[in-house]
Amino acid sequence: MSATVETVHVALPGREYDIRIGEGLLARAGAEIGPLLRRPRVAILTDETVAALHLAAFRAGLGDIEAPALALPAGEATKCWAQFGRAVEWLIEQKVERRDIVVALGGGVIGDLAGFAAAVLRRGVRFVQVPTTLLAQVDSSVGGKTGINSPQGKNLIGAFHQPSLVLADTGVLGTLAPRDFLAGYGEVVKYGLLGDAAFFEWLEAQGPALAAGDVAARIAAVKRSCEAKARIVERDETEQGDRALLNLGHTFGHALEAATGYSDRLLHGEGVAIGCALAFELSARMGLCAQEDPSRVRAHLDAMGMKKDLADIPGDLPDADGLIALMAQDKKVQDGRLRFILARGIGEAFVTADVDPALVSSILAEALAAR
Numbered sequence: 589m590s591a592t593v594e595t596v597h598v599a600l601p602g603r604e605y606d607i608r609i610g611e612g613l614l615a616r617a618g619a620e621i622g623p624l625l626r627r628p629r630v631a632i633l634t635d636e637t638v639a640a641l642h643l644a645a646f647r648a649g650l651g652d653i654e655a656p657a658l659a660l661p662a663g664e665a666t667k668c669w670a671q672f673g674r675a676v677e678w679l680i681e682q683k684v685e686r687r688d689i690v691v692a693l694g695g696g697v698i699g700d701l702a703g704f705a706a707a708v709l710r711r712g713v714r715f716v717q718v719p720t721t722l723l724a725q726v727d728s729s730v731g732g733k734t735g736i737n738s739p740q741g742k743n744l745i746g747a748f749h750q751p752s753l754v755l756a757d758t759g760v761l762g763t764l765a766p767r768d769f770l771a772g773y774g775e776v777v778k779y780g781l782l783g784d785a786a787f788f789e790w791l792e793a794q795g796p797a798l799a800a801g802d803v804a805a806r807i808a809a810v811k812r813s814c815e816a817k818a819r820i821v822e823r824d825e826t827e828q829g830d831r832a833l834l835n836l837g838h839t840f841g842h843a844l845e846a847a848t849g850y851s852d853r854l855l856h857g858e859g860v861a862i863g864c865a866l867a868f869e870l871s872a873r874m875g876l877c878a879q880e881d882p883s884r885v886r887a888h889l890d891a892m893g894m895k896k897d898l899a900d901i902p903g904d905l906p907d908a909d910g911l912i913a914l915m916a917q918d919k920k921v922q923d924g925r926l927r928f929i930l931a932r933g934i935g936e937a938f939v940t941a942d943v944d945p946a947l948v949s950s951i952l953a954e955a956l957a958a959r
Protein backbone atom coordinates (compact mmCIF):
# COMPACT_ATOMS: atom_id res chain seq x y z
CA MET A 589 0.00 0.00 0.00
CA SER A 590 1.30 3.45 -0.92
CA ALA A 591 1.40 5.86 2.00
CA THR A 592 0.40 8.78 -0.22
CA VAL A 593 -3.02 10.15 0.55
CA GLU A 594 -3.86 13.49 -1.02
CA THR A 595 -6.54 15.84 0.29
CA VAL A 596 -8.61 18.32 -1.68
CA HIS A 597 -10.72 20.62 0.48
CA VAL A 598 -14.08 21.90 -0.74
CA ALA A 599 -14.53 25.23 1.02
CA LEU A 600 -18.28 25.77 0.95
CA PRO A 601 -19.20 27.85 3.99
CA GLY A 602 -21.06 25.67 6.50
CA ARG A 603 -20.87 22.64 4.20
CA GLU A 604 -17.15 22.19 3.75
CA TYR A 605 -15.54 18.78 3.37
CA ASP A 606 -12.44 16.90 2.32
CA ILE A 607 -11.90 14.67 -0.66
CA ARG A 608 -9.31 12.07 0.35
CA ILE A 609 -7.52 10.41 -2.57
CA GLY A 610 -5.09 7.50 -2.46
CA GLU A 611 -4.47 3.78 -2.40
CA GLY A 612 -5.85 1.69 0.46
CA LEU A 613 -8.46 4.13 1.75
CA LEU A 614 -11.12 1.39 2.06
CA ALA A 615 -8.83 -0.34 4.58
CA ARG A 616 -8.63 2.95 6.54
CA ALA A 617 -12.36 3.65 6.38
CA GLY A 618 -12.85 3.54 10.16
CA ALA A 619 -10.09 6.07 10.81
CA GLU A 620 -11.37 8.34 8.02
CA ILE A 621 -15.10 8.20 8.78
CA GLY A 622 -14.96 7.60 12.55
CA PRO A 623 -14.35 11.25 13.51
CA LEU A 624 -17.62 12.24 11.80
CA LEU A 625 -19.76 9.76 13.74
CA ARG A 626 -21.84 10.48 16.85
CA ARG A 627 -22.26 6.73 17.45
CA PRO A 628 -20.32 3.78 15.93
CA ARG A 629 -22.81 3.02 13.16
CA VAL A 630 -23.30 3.83 9.47
CA ALA A 631 -25.81 2.56 6.89
CA ILE A 632 -24.34 1.60 3.51
CA LEU A 633 -26.10 1.84 0.16
CA THR A 634 -24.28 -0.01 -2.61
CA ASP A 635 -24.97 -2.14 -5.68
CA GLU A 636 -24.71 -5.89 -6.14
CA THR A 637 -21.57 -5.71 -8.32
CA VAL A 638 -19.68 -3.39 -5.99
CA ALA A 639 -20.87 -5.32 -2.92
CA ALA A 640 -19.36 -8.53 -4.32
CA LEU A 641 -16.05 -6.77 -5.01
CA HIS A 642 -15.55 -4.29 -2.18
CA LEU A 643 -18.14 -4.50 0.61
CA ALA A 644 -16.21 -7.01 2.74
CA ALA A 645 -13.00 -4.95 2.49
CA PHE A 646 -14.87 -1.74 3.31
CA ARG A 647 -16.56 -3.31 6.34
CA ALA A 648 -13.21 -4.70 7.50
CA GLY A 649 -11.79 -1.19 7.16
CA LEU A 650 -14.64 0.16 9.31
CA GLY A 651 -13.52 -2.09 12.17
CA ASP A 652 -15.92 -1.85 15.11
CA ILE A 653 -18.33 0.49 13.33
CA GLU A 654 -21.64 -1.32 12.79
CA ALA A 655 -22.48 -1.19 9.07
CA PRO A 656 -25.71 -2.71 7.73
CA ALA A 657 -25.81 -2.60 3.92
CA LEU A 658 -28.43 -2.65 1.16
CA ALA A 659 -27.21 -3.75 -2.27
CA LEU A 660 -29.41 -2.47 -5.11
CA PRO A 661 -29.24 -3.84 -8.67
CA ALA A 662 -26.28 -2.47 -10.64
CA GLY A 663 -26.97 -0.13 -13.55
CA GLU A 664 -28.57 3.16 -14.57
CA ALA A 665 -32.11 1.70 -14.33
CA THR A 666 -31.68 1.72 -10.53
CA LYS A 667 -31.86 5.55 -10.51
CA CYS A 668 -35.68 5.36 -10.43
CA TRP A 669 -38.48 6.13 -7.97
CA ALA A 670 -38.97 2.43 -7.11
CA GLN A 671 -35.37 1.76 -6.06
CA PHE A 672 -35.11 5.19 -4.44
CA GLY A 673 -38.22 4.44 -2.35
CA ARG A 674 -36.80 1.05 -1.43
CA ALA A 675 -33.55 2.66 -0.28
CA VAL A 676 -35.27 5.34 1.81
CA GLU A 677 -37.63 2.83 3.45
CA TRP A 678 -34.66 0.57 4.23
CA LEU A 679 -32.79 3.48 5.86
CA ILE A 680 -35.87 4.18 8.01
CA GLU A 681 -36.10 0.47 8.93
CA GLN A 682 -32.43 0.63 9.95
CA LYS A 683 -33.39 3.44 12.32
CA VAL A 684 -30.94 5.87 10.79
CA GLU A 685 -31.18 8.98 12.94
CA ARG A 686 -30.77 12.64 12.03
CA ARG A 687 -27.16 12.73 13.27
CA ASP A 688 -26.14 9.45 11.61
CA ILE A 689 -24.26 8.98 8.36
CA VAL A 690 -25.30 7.18 5.18
CA VAL A 691 -22.47 5.81 3.04
CA ALA A 692 -22.68 5.61 -0.75
CA LEU A 693 -20.33 2.80 -1.81
CA GLY A 694 -20.32 2.58 -5.60
CA GLY A 695 -20.27 4.48 -8.85
CA GLY A 696 -22.30 7.46 -10.02
CA VAL A 697 -25.68 5.70 -9.87
CA ILE A 698 -25.29 4.74 -6.21
CA GLY A 699 -23.70 8.08 -5.28
CA ASP A 700 -26.54 10.05 -6.86
CA LEU A 701 -29.31 7.87 -5.42
CA ALA A 702 -27.81 7.54 -1.94
CA GLY A 703 -27.05 11.26 -1.78
CA PHE A 704 -30.65 12.07 -2.68
CA ALA A 705 -31.92 9.52 -0.14
CA ALA A 706 -29.75 11.22 2.51
CA ALA A 707 -31.02 14.64 1.40
CA VAL A 708 -34.67 13.75 2.05
CA LEU A 709 -34.41 11.25 4.93
CA ARG A 710 -35.58 13.01 8.11
CA ARG A 711 -35.26 16.25 6.09
CA GLY A 712 -31.57 15.63 5.59
CA VAL A 713 -28.88 13.43 7.10
CA ARG A 714 -25.16 13.55 6.37
CA PHE A 715 -23.57 11.18 3.88
CA VAL A 716 -20.14 10.02 2.81
CA GLN A 717 -19.26 9.23 -0.78
CA VAL A 718 -16.99 6.22 -1.36
CA PRO A 719 -16.75 6.30 -5.16
CA THR A 720 -15.57 3.09 -6.83
CA THR A 721 -15.38 4.19 -10.49
CA LEU A 722 -13.05 6.73 -12.08
CA LEU A 723 -16.06 8.72 -13.26
CA ALA A 724 -17.45 8.91 -9.74
CA GLN A 725 -14.05 9.76 -8.23
CA VAL A 726 -13.43 12.70 -10.55
CA ASP A 727 -16.95 13.99 -11.06
CA SER A 728 -20.19 12.67 -9.61
CA SER A 729 -19.09 12.15 -5.99
CA VAL A 730 -17.93 15.76 -5.70
CA GLY A 731 -20.11 18.85 -5.68
CA GLY A 732 -23.39 17.70 -4.16
CA LYS A 733 -25.54 16.98 -7.19
CA THR A 734 -27.79 14.10 -6.15
CA GLY A 735 -30.87 12.60 -7.73
CA ILE A 736 -32.61 10.03 -9.85
CA ASN A 737 -33.98 9.85 -13.40
CA SER A 738 -37.53 10.54 -14.53
CA PRO A 739 -39.02 8.51 -17.40
CA GLN A 740 -38.88 11.92 -19.15
CA GLY A 741 -35.15 12.46 -18.75
CA LYS A 742 -31.96 11.89 -16.80
CA ASN A 743 -31.37 13.55 -13.40
CA LEU A 744 -34.62 15.52 -13.54
CA ILE A 745 -35.44 14.77 -9.88
CA GLY A 746 -32.94 15.61 -7.15
CA ALA A 747 -31.36 17.99 -4.71
CA PHE A 748 -28.09 19.72 -4.02
CA HIS A 749 -26.76 17.95 -0.94
CA GLN A 750 -23.02 18.05 -0.26
CA PRO A 751 -21.31 14.98 1.18
CA SER A 752 -19.47 15.29 4.50
CA LEU A 753 -16.45 13.41 3.14
CA VAL A 754 -15.36 11.76 -0.10
CA LEU A 755 -13.06 8.73 0.13
CA ALA A 756 -11.60 8.02 -3.31
CA ASP A 757 -9.56 4.82 -3.03
CA THR A 758 -7.65 4.69 -6.32
CA GLY A 759 -6.80 1.04 -5.58
CA VAL A 760 -10.36 -0.02 -6.44
CA LEU A 761 -9.97 1.34 -9.98
CA GLY A 762 -7.98 -1.82 -10.73
CA THR A 763 -11.23 -3.83 -10.71
CA LEU A 764 -12.82 -1.72 -13.47
CA ALA A 765 -13.16 -3.09 -16.99
CA PRO A 766 -10.80 -1.12 -19.27
CA ARG A 767 -13.76 0.35 -21.16
CA ASP A 768 -15.33 1.67 -17.94
CA PHE A 769 -12.00 3.11 -16.84
CA LEU A 770 -11.56 4.91 -20.17
CA ALA A 771 -15.13 6.21 -20.08
CA GLY A 772 -14.30 7.83 -16.73
CA TYR A 773 -11.15 9.20 -18.29
CA GLY A 774 -13.42 11.16 -20.66
CA GLU A 775 -14.37 13.31 -17.64
CA VAL A 776 -10.70 13.70 -16.67
CA VAL A 777 -9.84 15.01 -20.15
CA LYS A 778 -12.79 17.39 -19.84
CA TYR A 779 -11.11 19.22 -16.92
CA GLY A 780 -7.99 19.86 -19.00
CA LEU A 781 -10.02 21.01 -21.96
CA LEU A 782 -12.30 23.34 -20.01
CA GLY A 783 -9.83 25.17 -17.82
CA ASP A 784 -6.32 23.80 -17.60
CA ALA A 785 -4.21 23.52 -20.77
CA ALA A 786 -1.16 22.39 -18.75
CA PHE A 787 -3.21 19.50 -17.34
CA PHE A 788 -4.29 18.50 -20.85
CA GLU A 789 -0.65 18.56 -21.93
CA TRP A 790 0.25 16.42 -18.88
CA LEU A 791 -2.51 13.97 -19.84
CA GLU A 792 -1.18 13.76 -23.40
CA ALA A 793 2.14 12.63 -21.88
CA GLN A 794 0.89 10.57 -18.89
CA GLY A 795 -2.51 9.27 -20.10
CA PRO A 796 -1.24 5.94 -21.44
CA ALA A 797 0.72 5.18 -18.22
CA LEU A 798 -2.28 6.20 -16.15
CA ALA A 799 -4.55 3.84 -18.12
CA ALA A 800 -1.97 1.05 -17.76
CA GLY A 801 -2.16 1.32 -13.97
CA ASP A 802 0.51 3.84 -12.89
CA VAL A 803 -0.60 4.55 -9.30
CA ALA A 804 1.08 7.95 -8.92
CA ALA A 805 -0.35 9.14 -12.24
CA ARG A 806 -3.84 7.97 -11.25
CA ILE A 807 -3.69 9.77 -7.89
CA ALA A 808 -2.36 12.92 -9.57
CA ALA A 809 -5.12 12.88 -12.21
CA VAL A 810 -7.92 12.31 -9.70
CA LYS A 811 -6.50 15.04 -7.46
CA ARG A 812 -6.17 17.61 -10.25
CA SER A 813 -9.69 16.80 -11.50
CA CYS A 814 -11.18 17.13 -8.00
CA GLU A 815 -9.32 20.42 -7.43
CA ALA A 816 -10.74 21.78 -10.67
CA LYS A 817 -14.24 20.71 -9.75
CA ALA A 818 -13.94 21.95 -6.17
CA ARG A 819 -12.87 25.43 -7.28
CA ILE A 820 -15.82 25.67 -9.71
CA VAL A 821 -18.35 24.34 -7.15
CA GLU A 822 -17.04 26.85 -4.56
CA ARG A 823 -17.75 29.67 -7.03
CA ASP A 824 -21.14 28.39 -8.16
CA GLU A 825 -22.61 25.57 -6.10
CA THR A 826 -26.07 25.55 -7.71
CA GLU A 827 -25.07 26.17 -11.34
CA GLN A 828 -26.21 29.72 -11.81
CA GLY A 829 -23.13 30.40 -13.94
CA ASP A 830 -19.64 28.90 -14.02
CA ARG A 831 -20.65 25.41 -12.92
CA ALA A 832 -22.15 24.94 -16.39
CA LEU A 833 -18.54 24.75 -17.65
CA LEU A 834 -18.48 21.25 -16.18
CA ASN A 835 -20.97 20.37 -18.90
CA LEU A 836 -18.36 20.70 -21.65
CA GLY A 837 -19.11 17.90 -24.11
CA HIS A 838 -22.39 17.09 -22.37
CA THR A 839 -24.80 18.91 -24.72
CA PHE A 840 -23.72 16.72 -27.62
CA GLY A 841 -22.98 13.77 -25.31
CA HIS A 842 -26.44 13.65 -23.72
CA ALA A 843 -28.10 13.72 -27.15
CA LEU A 844 -25.90 10.80 -28.25
CA GLU A 845 -26.68 8.90 -25.05
CA ALA A 846 -30.41 9.45 -25.61
CA ALA A 847 -30.03 8.41 -29.27
CA THR A 848 -28.39 5.15 -28.20
CA GLY A 849 -31.03 4.47 -25.53
CA TYR A 850 -28.60 4.93 -22.59
CA SER A 851 -27.33 1.45 -23.51
CA ASP A 852 -23.83 0.03 -23.59
CA ARG A 853 -23.57 1.20 -27.20
CA LEU A 854 -22.31 4.42 -25.64
CA LEU A 855 -21.25 4.96 -22.02
CA HIS A 856 -21.74 8.40 -20.46
CA GLY A 857 -18.01 9.23 -20.41
CA GLU A 858 -17.68 8.09 -24.02
CA GLY A 859 -20.48 10.46 -25.01
CA VAL A 860 -18.73 13.25 -23.10
CA ALA A 861 -15.43 12.56 -24.93
CA ILE A 862 -17.08 12.62 -28.37
CA GLY A 863 -19.06 15.66 -27.23
CA CYS A 864 -15.84 17.48 -26.27
CA ALA A 865 -14.41 16.79 -29.75
CA LEU A 866 -17.63 18.14 -31.33
CA ALA A 867 -17.63 21.22 -29.06
CA PHE A 868 -14.07 22.01 -30.20
CA GLU A 869 -15.06 21.39 -33.83
CA LEU A 870 -17.93 23.86 -33.42
CA SER A 871 -15.63 26.37 -31.68
CA ALA A 872 -13.07 26.13 -34.51
CA ARG A 873 -15.76 26.58 -37.21
CA MET A 874 -16.97 29.68 -35.38
CA GLY A 875 -13.42 31.05 -35.47
CA LEU A 876 -13.17 30.95 -31.68
CA CYS A 877 -10.21 28.59 -31.36
CA ALA A 878 -7.36 27.41 -33.57
CA GLN A 879 -8.21 25.05 -36.41
CA GLU A 880 -5.73 22.52 -34.94
CA ASP A 881 -7.45 22.30 -31.53
CA PRO A 882 -10.21 19.81 -32.49
CA SER A 883 -7.62 17.55 -34.17
CA ARG A 884 -5.48 17.70 -31.03
CA VAL A 885 -8.46 16.68 -28.88
CA ARG A 886 -9.28 13.78 -31.21
CA ALA A 887 -5.61 12.72 -31.43
CA HIS A 888 -5.44 12.36 -27.64
CA LEU A 889 -8.70 10.39 -27.44
CA ASP A 890 -7.41 8.19 -30.26
CA ALA A 891 -4.07 7.64 -28.51
CA MET A 892 -6.00 6.50 -25.44
CA GLY A 893 -8.05 4.02 -27.50
CA MET A 894 -11.24 6.00 -26.86
CA LYS A 895 -14.23 6.79 -29.03
CA LYS A 896 -13.73 10.21 -30.63
CA ASP A 897 -16.24 10.47 -33.50
CA LEU A 898 -19.83 9.59 -34.32
CA ALA A 899 -18.27 6.92 -36.57
CA ASP A 900 -17.10 5.10 -33.43
CA ILE A 901 -20.67 4.58 -32.17
CA PRO A 902 -22.06 1.21 -33.31
CA GLY A 903 -25.57 0.94 -34.81
CA ASP A 904 -27.92 3.51 -36.27
CA LEU A 905 -28.15 7.13 -35.18
CA PRO A 906 -30.85 9.71 -35.92
CA ASP A 907 -30.08 12.33 -38.58
CA ALA A 908 -28.73 15.78 -37.65
CA ASP A 909 -32.23 17.20 -37.03
CA GLY A 910 -33.05 14.22 -34.81
CA LEU A 911 -29.90 14.79 -32.76
CA ILE A 912 -30.65 18.51 -32.44
CA ALA A 913 -34.17 17.66 -31.23
CA LEU A 914 -32.60 15.44 -28.54
CA MET A 915 -30.24 18.28 -27.55
CA ALA A 916 -33.23 20.57 -27.12
CA GLN A 917 -34.55 18.30 -24.32
CA ASP A 918 -31.41 18.91 -22.33
CA LYS A 919 -31.54 20.58 -18.89
CA LYS A 920 -29.18 23.24 -20.25
CA VAL A 921 -31.98 24.79 -22.29
CA GLN A 922 -32.76 28.22 -20.77
CA ASP A 923 -35.56 30.51 -21.95
CA GLY A 924 -36.03 28.09 -24.86
CA ARG A 925 -32.41 28.55 -26.03
CA LEU A 926 -29.82 25.83 -25.98
CA ARG A 927 -26.60 26.78 -24.20
CA PHE A 928 -23.30 25.42 -25.45
CA ILE A 929 -19.95 25.17 -23.73
CA LEU A 930 -17.45 26.33 -26.36
CA ALA A 931 -13.75 27.13 -26.17
CA ARG A 932 -11.36 29.88 -27.19
CA GLY A 933 -8.58 27.31 -27.01
CA ILE A 934 -7.61 24.24 -25.01
CA GLY A 935 -8.27 25.11 -21.36
CA GLU A 936 -10.43 28.15 -22.19
CA ALA A 937 -14.08 27.11 -22.16
CA PHE A 938 -17.02 29.47 -21.79
CA VAL A 939 -20.83 29.24 -21.84
CA THR A 940 -22.89 30.77 -24.65
CA ALA A 941 -26.32 30.56 -26.22
CA ASP A 942 -25.06 32.47 -29.25
CA VAL A 943 -24.68 29.58 -31.68
CA ASP A 944 -26.15 29.26 -35.17
CA PRO A 945 -28.29 26.07 -35.21
CA ALA A 946 -27.55 25.68 -38.96
CA LEU A 947 -23.83 25.38 -38.19
CA VAL A 948 -24.49 22.74 -35.50
CA SER A 949 -26.66 20.89 -37.98
CA SER A 950 -24.01 20.93 -40.70
CA ILE A 951 -21.26 19.72 -38.30
CA LEU A 952 -23.47 16.85 -37.20
CA ALA A 953 -24.46 16.03 -40.80
CA GLU A 954 -20.77 15.88 -41.79
CA ALA A 955 -19.93 13.70 -38.78
CA LEU A 956 -22.84 11.38 -39.61
CA ALA A 957 -21.80 11.20 -43.29
CA ALA A 958 -18.31 10.07 -42.21
CA ARG A 959 -19.83 6.94 -40.56
Ligand code: GLY
Binds near residue numbers: 727728730731733834
Ligand atom coordinates in the same frame (compact mmCIF):
# COMPACT_ATOMS: atom_id res chain seq x y z
N1 GLY B 1 -21.27 16.75 -13.37
C1 GLY B 1 -21.48 18.13 -13.51
C2 GLY B 1 -21.63 18.85 -12.20
O1 GLY B 1 -21.42 18.27 -11.16
O2 GLY B 1 -21.97 20.00 -12.21
